Amino acid sequence: MKNWTDSLKPKIRSMQESFYLLARNRLSLFALVLLCVIVLLAILAPWIIPYPQDIADEAHIADKFLAPSAAHWFGTDELGRDVFSRVIYGGRVSLSTAILTVGISLLIGVPLGAVAGTLGGHVDNVIMRITDIFLSFPPLLLAISLVAILGSSLTNAILAIAISWWPWYTRLVRGQAISIKERKFVQAAETIGTGKLKIIFRHIVPNCISPVIVQASMDMGGVILTVASLSFLGLGAKAPTPEWGLMISTGRTYFPDMWWCCIFPGLAIFITVLCFNLLGDAAREILDPKTRKR
Amino acid sequence: MAFFEIKNLLVRHKSFDGVKTVLDIDKLTVEKGETYGLVGESGQGKTVLALTILKLLQCPPGIIEQGEILLEGVNLLKKTERSMQAEIRGKRIAMIFQDPMSCLNPVFTIKDCMVDALRQNHKGMSRKEAVSQAVKLLQEVKLADPESTLVKYPHQLSGGQRQRVIIALALCCGADFLIADEPTRNLDVTIQASILKLLRELQKKHGMTVLFIANNLSLVGAFCDRVGILRDGRIVEEGTADQVVSHPREEYTRLLREACETKLKPTDDSQEEILLRVEHLKKYFDINDEVRHIRHQSLKAVDDVSFDIHSGEVLGIVGESGCGKSTLVNTILELFEPTAGKVYFEGKDIFGESNGSQGNAFKKNVQIVFQDPYWSLNPRWLVKDIVAEPLDVYEKLGEAERLIRVEELLAMVGLPGDACYKYPHEFSGGERQRIAIARSLASNPKLVVLDEPTSSIDVFSQNQILDLIKELKKKFGLTNILISHDLAVVHELSNRIAVMYLGKIVEFGPAREIFEHPRHPYTQALFDAIPRVGDTGMEGIRTLEGQIPSPINPPSGCPFHTRCPMAQDRCKEEVPQETYYSERHYVRCLLAEEQQEKGGDVL
Numbered sequence: 001m002k003n004w005t006d007s008l009k010p011k012i013r014s015m016q017e018s019f020y021l022l023a024r025n026r027l028s029l030f031a032l033v034l035l036c037v038i039v040l041l042a043i044l045a046p047w048i049i050p051y052p053q054d055i056a057d058e059a060h061i062a063d064k065f066l067a068p069s070a071a072h073w074f075g076t077d078e079l080g081r082d083v084f085s086r087v088i089y090g091g092r093v094s095l096s097t098a099i100l101t102v103g104i105s106l107l108i109g110v111p112l113g114a115v116a117g118t119l120g121g122h123v124d125n126v127i128m129r130i131t132d133i134f135l136s137f138p139p140l141l142l143a144i145s146l147v148a149i150l151g152s153s154l155t156n157a158i159l160a161i162a163i164s165w166w167p168w169y170t171r172l173v174r175g176q177a178i179s180i181k182e183r184k185f186v187q188a189a190e191t192i193g194t195g196k197l198k199i200i201f202r203h204i205v206p207n208c209i210s211p212v213i214v215q216a217s218m219d220m221g222g223v224i225l226t227v228a229s230l231s232f233l234g235l236g237a238k239a240p241t242p243e244w245g246l247m248i249s250t251g252r253t254y255f256p257d258m259w260w261c262c263i264f265p266g267l268a269i270f271i272t273v274l275c276f277n278l279l280g281d282a283a284r285e286i287l288d289p290k291t292r293k294r
Numbered sequence: 295m296a297f298f299e300i301k302n303l304l305v306r307h308k309s310f311d312g313v314k315t316v317l318d319i320d321k322l323t324v325e326k327g328e329t330y331g332l333v334g335e336s337g338q339g340k341t342v343l344a345l346t347i348l349k350l351l352q353c354p355p356g357i358i359e360q361g362e363i364l365l366e367g368v369n370l371l372k373k374t375e376r377s378m379q380a381e382i383r384g385k386r387i388a389m390i391f392q393d394p395m396s397c398l399n400p401v402f403t404i405k406d407c408m409v410d411a412l413r414q415n416h417k418g419m420s421r422k423e424a425v426s427q428a429v430k431l432l433q434e435v436k437l438a439d440p441e442s443t444l445v446k447y448p449h450q451l452s453g454g455q456r457q458r459v460i461i462a463l464a465l466c467c468g469a470d471f472l473i474a475d476e477p478t479r480n481l482d483v484t485i486q487a488s489i490l491k492l493l494r495e496l497q498k499k500h501g502m503t504v505l506f507i508a509n510n511l512s513l514v515g516a517f518c519d520r521v522g523i524l525r526d527g528r529i530v531e532e533g534t535a536d537q538v539v540s541h542p543r544e545e546y547t548r549l550l551r552e553a554c555e556t557k558l559k560p561t562d563d564s565q566e567e568i569l570l571r572v573e574h575l576k577k578y579f580d581i582n583d584e585v586r587h588i589r590h591q592s593l594k595a596v597d598d599v600s601f602d603i604h605s606g607e608v609l610g611i612v613g614e615s616g617c618g619k620s621t622l623v624n625t626i627l628e629l630f631e632p633t634a635g636k637v638y639f640e641g642k643d644i645f646g647e648s649n650g651s652q653g654n655a656f657k658k659n660v661q662i663v664f665q666d667p668y669w670s671l672n673p674r675w676l677v678k679d680i681v682a683e684p685l686d687v688y689e690k691l692g693e694a695e696r697l698i699r700v701e702e703l704l705a706m707v708g709l710p711g712d713a714c715y716k717y718p719h720e721f722s723g724g725e726r727q728r729i730a731i732a733r734s735l736a737s738n739p740k741l742v743v744l745d746e747p748t749s750s751i752d753v754f755s756q757n758q759i760l761d762l763i764k765e766l767k768k769k770f771g772l773t774n775i776l777i778s779h780d781l782a783v784v785h786e787l788s789n790r791i792a793v794m795y796l797g798k799i800v801e802f803g804p805a806r807e808i809f810e811h812p813r814h815p816y817t818q819a820l821f822d823a824i825p826r827v828g829d830t831g832m833e834g835i836r837t838l839e840g841q842i843p844s845p846i847n848p849p850s851g852c853p854f855h856t857r858c859p860m861a862q863d864r865c866k867e868e869v870p871q872e873t874y875y876s877e878r879h880y881v882r883c884l885l886a887e888e889q890q891e892k893g894g895d896v897l
Contacts, residue, residue, distance in 0.1 A: 010676060010715050020310045184670035188730075191627050192684045192737070193657035206674040 021286045028282030035275040042091035049088050054081035057240040065258050075260035077251065083260055086242035087268050093243045094272065097158050098223045102216050104162035109169025110212060114205050116170065117177025119196075128174065131167040139164040140226060147235040154243075157236040161226050165219070172215055176208035183207075210287035218280035221273035228269055244269050295367050297326040297503055298471060303361030305339075305346055305527070316342050317527040319361075324520075329497065329504045331518030331535065333511055333550065335752040336723070339527040340507045341392070344473050347505075348387060349378050365471065384415055388469035390460055392476045397460065398448035404432075404459055405444040408466060415467040431462040436492060452842070453615070454485035458492070465496065472497070475507045480749075482614040482779050487823040488837040490517055509753055511550045515539035516825035523547050553753040568641075569773050570603040570626070570741060575635035577618075577625045581846060593846050595621040597797035598635075603741070608767070608774040610788030610805065612781060612820065616842050618797040619777045623743050626775075627662060639741075658688050661734035665746035667726035671718040677704075677729055678714035684737035703732040707762060724755025731762065735770070743775045748783055760786055781824060785809055790878070793817045796845055796853040803879025814881045815858050852884060860885060 023029050046052060060080035068075045074083035116127040134142070139161075146160035180186065181204060189199050228245025230236035237243035244265040251261030305317035317339045324330040334340050345351040347363055349370065363370040365386060373382065391397045398407065408428040413419050419427075425444070432440035435458040448456060457477060464472060474493065478486035494517070497504055508514050514521055514535065521538040523531040523546065531544040542548045576599075578592035595618045603609050611619045625632050628644065637644050644656050661684070664670035671680050681700045685691055691699065701711040707728040718726055727747060734742050744763065748756040760783065767774060778784050784791060784805070791808050793801040793816065801814040812818045819838040838857055843849050849856050855865035865884055873886040 010717060014717070017310045184664040184666060185672040187624075187629060188662065188664060188670050188733070189683065190629060191657060191660070191662050192733075193654055193687045194683060195687075202675075203672055207672065 018286050022282050025282060025285065028278055028285075031275045031278035031282065034271065035279060038091055038272055038275065039095065041088050042095050045089045045092050049082075049085035051082040051085045054085050055089050055240070055242055065254070065261075068260055074264040075258070077247075077261050078254065078258075083247075083264050086247060087244070087264050090242040090244045090247065090265060090268065091272070093154070093237065093241060094224045094227060094269075097154065097227045098220045101158050101161045101165065101223045101227070102219050104158070105165040105169055105219075106212070106216060108162070109166035110173050110205065110208075111201075112166075113170040113173025114177050114200050114208060117174035117208075118181050118200050118204055120178075124174070127170070131170045134164065134167040135171075137164070140229065143226065143230060144233070144235060147230060152235045152238075154237045154241065157227060157230045161223060161230075165223070168219075169212060169215070172211060173205075173208050176211060177204050180204050180207045211284075213287060214280050214284045217276055217283055221276035221280075224269060224273055224276075296323040296364075297328075297366060298324040298505075299362075299364040300347075301362045301364070303346070303363065304359040305342060305351070305361075306357045306359055307342075308355045308357060313357075315527055316356075317346065319343070319527070319529055322522060322529060322532075324503055324505060326503055327497075327501055328520060329494075329506055329518045331506045331508060331514035331521040332524055333508055333514050333521060334524035335509055335754060338524045340509075340524055341475055342527075343524075344389060344475050344505075344507060347473065348383055348389060349373070349375070384411070384467040384469060386469055387471045387473060388464035388467065390457070390464055390472065390474040390477045392479055398456060400448050403445055403447055404428075404451075407459075408432075408444070408463060411463055412466050427466070428462075431466055432459070434465065434496070435459070435462045437462075453481050454489065457481065457485075457489055461489075461492065461496070465500070470501065471503045471505070473505045473507070476509065477506075478513070479509075483781070483823040484614060484819060484838040486513075487825075488839070491837055493517075511539060511547075511553075511753075512825050523550065550753060553757050567605045568602045569605045569639070571638040572602075572626065573600050573636045573638070575599045575622070575625060575637060576633040577621055577630055578633045591846055594797050594848065595845060596625060597848075599794075599797075599799055600635075601792060601799065601802065603773055603775065605740075605773055606771055607789045608776055608787050610776045610778065610784035610791045611794060612778060612784055612791060613794035614779060614820075614842055616845070617794045618845070619794050620745060621797075622794070623662070623745060623775060623777060627660060627743065628656075654688075658684075658737045659740045660743070661737065661739040661741075662743040662745060663727070663730050663734050663747050666750045667718075667723055667730050668750070670730050671726060671733075673718055675717075676714065677716055677718065677721075680718070680729060681732045681736060683733060688737050699736070700732075703736055704729075706735065706766070707732045708758075722755065723751035724759060727751055727755070727759050728762065731759075731766070735766065738770075739772070741773045741775070743777070745777045746779070747776070749778065749780060756783070763787065781820060793820070796843065796848050798853060798882065800854065800883070801881045803875065807876065807879050813875060813879075813886060814854075814883050815860050815885075816854050817881075819857075819859070852882070854883075 022032060041048070049055075058079075058081065060076075063072075063076050063080035064078055066072050066076040066080075072082050072084065074087060077083055077086070112127050112131070116124040142164040143157070143160040146163060147156050150156040150160065177200075186199060186203055189203055194203075224244075227236055228243070228248070231243045231245035232249040234249070237246050239246070247265040248262050251258070251265070255262050300319050300322040302321075303317055303319045304315065307314050307316045322330075332340055332343070342351060342356070346356075346358065347370065351358070358371060361371065365382070370378070370382060398404075402410075405425065405428060408431065409421060409424040412424040412427055413421070416424075428444060429440045432443055437443050437455060437458050443451070443455070443459070448459075451459065461477075477493070478489050481489065490513075493504070496502065506514065506518055511521075515538075518535050521533065521535050522529045523538065523544065525546055531538060531542065531547050538547060539551065542551055575596055576594070577596040578594050581591045581593055597618075599622060601609070611622065613619050621630065624630050626637055632645060639656055639659070642656075678697065678700045681703050682696050685696060685699060697714065700714060704711060704713055709725065709728055709732070713721075713725075713729075718729065721729065731747075747763065748759050751759065763774070764787065766772065774787070776784060776787055788805045790803065791801075791805050792799045793808075793814060795816050801808065801812070801817050808817065812821055823837060843853070843856055849866070851867045852858070852861075852865045852870050855861040858865065862884070868884055870882040870884045870887060872880040872882055873890050874880045
């Protein structure tokens with residue numbers, strides 16, 4: 001077991017170093033802390049929200065449209081459900097869709113980009129022209145039409161967004177791969193006789209991944225926005241699901257009189273997206289080898 | 295009052311590993327018109343000092359704790375950013391950076407760059423005046439054809455030309471204090487010499503004071519009036535150039551000096567058996583550039599090269615950058631497809647049967663150590679995986695066994711076993727090169743190609759690496775091809791030498807003969823361009839004028855005639871053949887042919 005702990009040590013050290021670099025920038029540290037809170041709230045949501053039954057379609061008509069108070073921090077909506085409970089639980093929905101969507105896009109986009117960039121020639125041409133076709137549609141429009149074909153549900157929304165999203169990663173990784181493959185360690189691997197697949201996935205991909213991580217953490221925000229947009233248009237999450245976009249969509253009818261129905265889910269989207277973007281910037285700084293050396 | 299003075303300067307650096315002192319200089323003075331050389335290995339604070347003087351040091355992580363930097367009595371550290379920009383940078387102090395490749399903006403032409411700088415600093419100068427001033431400056435730095443250089447982009451210029459442009463930029467605002475941060479690093483010896491001569495000339499003409507930063511003591515000894523040795527941010531020794539170089543007081547200086555001297559002669563372990571035979575190898579790159587109207591032409595990177603390597607010998611390949619030496623070995627290593635020619639390894643044609651077991655056997659037997667240890671190791675891999683890469687390909691070992699082998703290999707190159715669990719960036723340049731060497735030995739190769747193995751690491755580590763290579767060569771009976779533009783390195787290791795110019799071998803023979811009597815004018819020029827330890831002044835250094843011609847349109851006749859000091863008319867027309875001085879020593883030069891016909895000093 002000694003070997004196992006030994007190989008873990010440099011990784012821990014490198015994580016500590018990353019944290020040190022992150023902590024130098026107050027704003028990104030703040031974003032990280034806030035995001036951790038959001039994620040923690042989302043994970044623990046079923047156990048900590050004050051009105052768990054309000055997640056479903058339950059109605060308390062008597063309590064409808066109560067303004068924010070000590071009992072209902074964010075007020076109640078048109079069915080008398082607690083907006084605070086729903087906003088917190090909504091983080092669960094938004095974050096998991098965002099992670100799934102970005103994850104699927106990465107799984108498709110990164111290997112394709114790495115293969116295209118490394119091998120070049122016809123393989124590159126075929127992969128990139130397909131990518132171009134996907135890129136020639138506006139992503140939201142492509143997602144909307146896909147959902148229209150597949151039928152509107154949260155799962156289909158995730159698939160649709162992932163399909164319109166992966167080409168960006170392919171482009172990004174391909175560009176990286178083209179420059180990485182000129183590096184001497186790749187040539188060294190070739191003279192050693194290392195196989196092509198190993199060169200692509202063990203040498204090239206790990207070295208392309210920094211900008212992808214930056215892009216992915218920014219995209220988390222983008223995907224949350226897109227899911228919210230689709231739900232707002234009625235193409236994503238379905239009625240009782242406490243999805244932020246859907247909540248705004250239903251709440252907008254009563255705006256601005258019952259402002260709390262829209263404002264709080266809106267704020268939740270705003271803060272989460274902002275945190276992801278700030279974290280993306282921080283990731284860029286941490287992963288840049290130039291700041292690393294210092 | 296001294297022209298430039300640093301007093302009690304203390305600069306620290308805050309990082310993950312805590313706060314470290316990077317500069318701690320009690321006193322450093324430079325008199326007007328003097329050339330002050332600052333010598334030290336990398337990481338000793340040379341560049342930090344240059345940046346601190348110009349107040350360009352990034353703070354944080356840098357912290358300037360205390361001290362004064364006085365230029366004619368004015369403390370620069372007290373100046374505001376704005377007045378630094380308006381009065382000091384460029385106007386009083388100009389800087390020449392280390393890497394001419396990356397410090398010109400690639401989207402600007404030279405004209406944009408220079409006119410911008412000129413108009414920024416001379417208010418009210420018209421565009422036209424600025425352009426004519428730029429032409430004058432380019433003439434001053436001896437760029438041939440300044441008008442056409444002006445409209446070029448940086449990538450269209452060679453390293454030496456770029457460095458001249460940067461010197462012109464440094465001149466354009468009339469600075470009288472010049473900081474040159476390793477201005478000749480990464481440049482060929484011939485170009486290095488001409489850049490240094492130019493700097494010296496300009497310094498005299500404009501009465502400039504120069505702070506010259508370098509890592510090479512012999513260079514500084516020849517170029518500077520006074521020398522300071524920087525170690526761990528402190529000046530450990532200071533004195534006149536002659537004093538410091540010839541009679542060093544500090545142990546560290548002595549070591550630096552020793553590092554610049556060549557010591558041992560290579561031992562000749564070569565046997566009769568031919569390991570590698572290269573026959574008429576050619577590698578042309580097709581150029582099809584619609585934009586520049588170049589169609590169906592080829593760049594002759596390697597043009598008809600033949601040689602043998604005997605088992606156990608070291609063949610040194612020398613030449614300026616762009617002469618095709620790297621392309622030659624890359625083609626032999628099958629990284630490039632050859633255009634024509636054959637390569638036999640142990641009698642077998644390696645291009646003939648490209649796939650199958652034979653190709654693999656060749657790869658196992660031939661390994662390479664690259665020039666730059668910063669990029670030849672995958673930064674995301676642990677050292678144990680890097681070193682074991684050939685093992686993973688050729689021997690399927692269990693984890694424990696693999697680790698034992700890696701530790702053996704690391705011990706062989708003088709690294710501790712706990713290096714296994716570190717990433718490459720945790721090592722110094724020399725240590726990384728050791729890792730690269732360990733990797734190259736993992737598959738028990740017969741031939742190891744060393745592509746400039748020491749040119750991007752410090753002088754100290756250079757010698758240790760050379761010693762290591764020698765030791766390992768003996769231990770394993772290795773055969774080596776050594777590529778270098780540094781003749782000292784080649785001298786120390788090689789048994790035979792091939793001098794390349796524009797894709798052709800111009801002189802080939804036993805190392806000792808070539809070092810004692812270089813025959814080809816190009817070989818002679820290469821030798822004359824290096825400053826030797828103990829040289830004071832630049833008189834002993836001769837330079838080779840002109841640029842290397844383009845290999846797309848090589849000169850007719852003898853390719854060297856455009857730069858050859860002894861060129862005659864017939865050199866432009868006739869292609870020289872091999873003239874033998876001894877059984878294994880030939881040159882390609884018409885003058886040698888002539889001499890041989892006259893029955894001169896030949897075989």
